[in-house]
Amino acid sequence: MQQTPAPLDTSQKVIRLGAIALVVAALGGAFAYVNGTLDPQRLTPDKLVDNLERAGGVHEGFRRNHAKGICVSGYFESSGQLKALSQAKVFSDPRTPLTGRFALPGPNPYAPDTSVPIRSFAVRFMQSDGQQWRTGMNSMPVFPIGTVEAFYAQQLASQPDPATGKPNPDSMKQFFASHPETAAFLAWVKNAKPSASFASETYNSVNAFYLVNAAGQRQAVRWAVVPAPGQAASEVGQGADVLQPDLAQRLAAGPLRWELRVTLAEPNDPVDDASKQWPSERRTLTAGTLVLDSSQAQSDGACRDINYDPLVLPEGIQASADPLLAARSAAYANSYVRRTGEESHAQQEPRP
Template sequence: MALVRLSVPGAVAAGIASCFAWAGSEIIPGRTDETRLIEALEAHSGPQPGFRRNHAKGLCLHGWFEGNGAGLRLSTAQVFEPGRVPVIGRFSLPGGRPAKADGPNAARSMALHFTLPNGEVWRTAMNDTPVFPVRDAEGFHDNLVALKHDPATGKPDPAKVAAFLEAHPESARALALIKNHPVSSGFANTTYNSLSAFRLVDAAGKVTPVRWSMVPVDAFEPQPAERPEGRNYLFDALIARLDRGPVQWRLILTIGQPGDPTNDATVAWPADRETVDAGTLTVVAVESEAAGNCRDVNFDPLMLPQGIAPSDDPLILARSAAYAVSHSRREGETKHPSAVQK
């Protein structure tokens, strides 16, 4: 299932669930737990052993990040020091079906694993949408219930979708923003956003709320009016672009101000907030998922180095807990070849 930029009800029906890009303990005691979320995702996609329960279709990436030192005024994290650190990661599309055809309106994702010289790691998973379509794990679960297909029609019950939107007006507002957000032509010229807020801590202990984005160096081009040919056309275009040379993104830290919500990823911060360009990500190659590359990495958003801390956004804990369940299940399953071959 793919999140698409349609009308608000259409976007919900197409699947907020697929935008939950991150897969313990109970997330919300007595209410919604990570096992129920993963089982709901599995019910939507059907059995897909060995693959991620969401964002099952993807390619591994290799490259490096070169910090420029500008981020050190906000954080002691070694990743912001001048110099180069190795990065592996993953480009992916939402949904639990690894062989599903690419779609022009599917949300695109970039997940990264930075290996720092002091032995720490930083993992982050980002989407190309401007906001997240649900506020917390409970909203995500309620959405999955609303999206359950009616056996008679093969589609969600419109009355249940409408009831979800009425109960979660924040999702209706977020989906309106997602619908109107410009969509690029491919992976290489897309901006990827953390969506959740985090806290940066400097050498004096000062805490600064931020959201971060990977902003492409390649010029933005809108998606074509007609869908290109090929089931994997977005991934094929990325492979062709890398054949011409490395692809780069700038890591942009957006600084929150008093009143900017840090606990609600459905709300965008004002566009005039101060930003800091902290360095450049360079991707030099992609490859099909296999043992020893990104296939078995759990891109847990709580894998943070000193100097970067989670905010009070409930999605961060929800993502971490659900990812742990997804990772544990697929670790015990037979692995199958990637749907995208490089």
């Protein structure tokens, strides 16, 4: 049996919240620029990604967030339960190929696997009609904030103190105290701990989307991929690099599976605010099963050149008005241009 982790002391909590702040920035950052609410001279996608580089260093050729990762391949088997709700082929075809990527949040591709308790899973579904569905999910069940103003305040509070190189505990405390919408996220962080396996995690869309059927009817949803029984980690892994070897070892023994569970919103549920959770009794349908059968290094694997932009959607799935979605799209595009430009430049350099 796993032992209950010891409570974190104050310094450990500050370090953890500081690391998670990078994830918050990367997921939510560009929306102030996209929506034009803040002065673009202060906050743009360029400056957001610049901040990630300053925090974690510049690692040329790597993604500016979720830099440490591994490619996976497989397919999705539809249950048919969503055919009436969405015209997307992924929900009606028996099998759809997919290319995914597991990753550790943050800009450092050499970070220890235990540095943050969050893991991410991005997937690109390739439908039979040529359309794609791309989604980026995280193991946290809710986003800390949901407005431009709150994001900007959080960014300021999480700036490292020049004297210590770490976030100022008082600034972080003041931010969370003045933003009660962060309560759900903080409740999760309190007991969250780094998992020993990508295979044992549940990954959540956090943002809401709409399923659209052939008649044009829309249903607001969020989704999660939940590991099949038997994929739970037996103990906390030791060392800085345990997640990728663990995944490769598991896949060598056979395919890994997750159920794609889609939760249906009721009319009054908040759709455009990722910091607001929906009641647990909401109806959930099992859309099908994700099956992974192989992994590859991110340096030359199938996921290397994929930008997992969450706004790449097929007919039958639409984005909500959640500003974080535009933010993520802008930040991912900025990161993609930077890293692919660096790779191109490196290929032109003469070899010694």
